[in-house]
Amino acid sequence: MTDAPDPQAAIDAQREKHAHERDERVYEHSAGDEQPGIPFVGAGPGHPRLLTVAGKEALEGADLVVHAGSLVNSELLDAYCDDAELVNSVGKDLEELVPLMRDAHEDGRAVVRLHSGDPAIYGAAIEQMDALEHEGVPTYLVPGVTSAFAASATLRTQLTLNETANHVAFTRPQGRTLDAEDDHIAEFVGMGDVTTCVYLGTHAVADTMDRLLAAGAPPDTPVTVVYHASWPDEDVIEGTIADVGEKVDDAGYRASAMVVIGDAAAGASYERSYLYGGWANRGETESESTSDD
Incomplete structure (x- = not known):
């Protein structure tokens, strides 16, 4: 096992890097792509069927799943994580979580970090990702359905x-x-x-x-x-x-x-939208007639 990282120093370094340059992977991958490294997966709101296909595939191939405790429905873990070691992240700080995931990744294990909902909404994912990236471990996000x-x-x-x-x-x-x-x-x-x-x-x-x-x-x-x-x-x-x-x-x-x-x-007090009404067709006709002039 390698030395324990200093997550705060890593976060500070990565934040400074973000301020001056865009990660090249932004232009190489899009959401939904399977990418190298540790995926930070949104578990969705709770129901196992509301997990994304990409999230399901990541979990089914995982050796280690670090999950957000009771915020993730146990039925989802039972359905998709049969072959994985499960670690509850509740009560663990970055100084414990980062080396746990880093060392498992470096040992060749498939690691998934499972957040509730979507990691982009109050998820505190980026600080973990930055700390791992600073340690040389690539990461990426897999969106989830927010509550x-x-x-x-x-x-x-x-x-x-x-x-x-x-x-x-x-x-x-x-x-x-x-x-x-x-x-x-x-x-x-x-x-x-x-x-x-x-x-x-x-x-x-x-x-x-x-x-x-x-x-x-x-x-x-x-x-x-x-x-x-x-x-x-x-x-x-x-x-x-x-x-x-x-x-x-x-x-x-x-x-x-x-x-x-x-x-x-x-669902109260709304008006019919223009999307499927005659307004849309009239607008198209008017545009066409204008372009013909």
């Missing part, structure tokens, strides 16, 4: 709806890792045509709603909380800014729920 998309599928709606929600905000509430001045939920909701998807905020739904009310948000704004979207114990709590906090507290949920704020959560 906001699973929630919208469960709710049988879209996050964007014509004349209702033109924008989507992925955000989190203030707390131990986000200062109050960096909490923009009230701003997003105040825009009126934004579907606001709140991650990592199940424990603070009531507080978040109180802050929205204090900021002048309409109390009757629809809010839907989807606990464990796509898991066997999935639960949907319907409410408004005025009452959903109490409902979530009564249910006892403190983690693993997606909070969706806005009319799109209910």
Whole structure:
């Protein structure tokens, strides 16, 4: 086993490198390609069938899977990781995880780092990848289905709806890792045509709603909380800014729920889009007639 790395020094070095040059692999590979090194795979929201094909293939060929503990459905691990050693990353810091994955890779083992949802959304993947890359271990990302998309599928709606929600905000509430001045939920909701998807905020739904009310948000704004979207114990709590906090507290949920704020959560008040209507054909005809002049 080689010496333990200094992850912070590696991260600092890689960040400096990112600031001055783009990795050449950006131009050589696209998402979905099988690449050399350790894949950082998005496990998806929970249901094993919502794992991507690329993620499934990586897991089925793995000798070692370092996974995000209870955030990854055990049914997914049972379905695709029969032949792999499983290591729970919960409670392990970079100083332990990086040499674990590096040494396994250097020993010729196929290693997969399995994150919940999509690593690009609050995944803390890049710091691990940078530390491994600094150690000479190539890495790459395999996208996953994020919980906001699973929630919208469960709710049988879209996050964007014509004349209702033109924008989507992925955000989190203030707390131990986000200062109050960096909490923009009230701003997003105040825009009126934004579907606001709140991650990592199940424990603070009531507080978040109180802050929205204090900021002048309409109390009757629809809010839907989807606990464990796509898991066997999935639960949907319907409410408004005025009452959903109490409902979530009564249910006892403190983690693993997606909070969706806005009319799109209910699939309400939208207008027929132009995509499949006569407007599109008229526009094409007008363009053609203009080009013929």
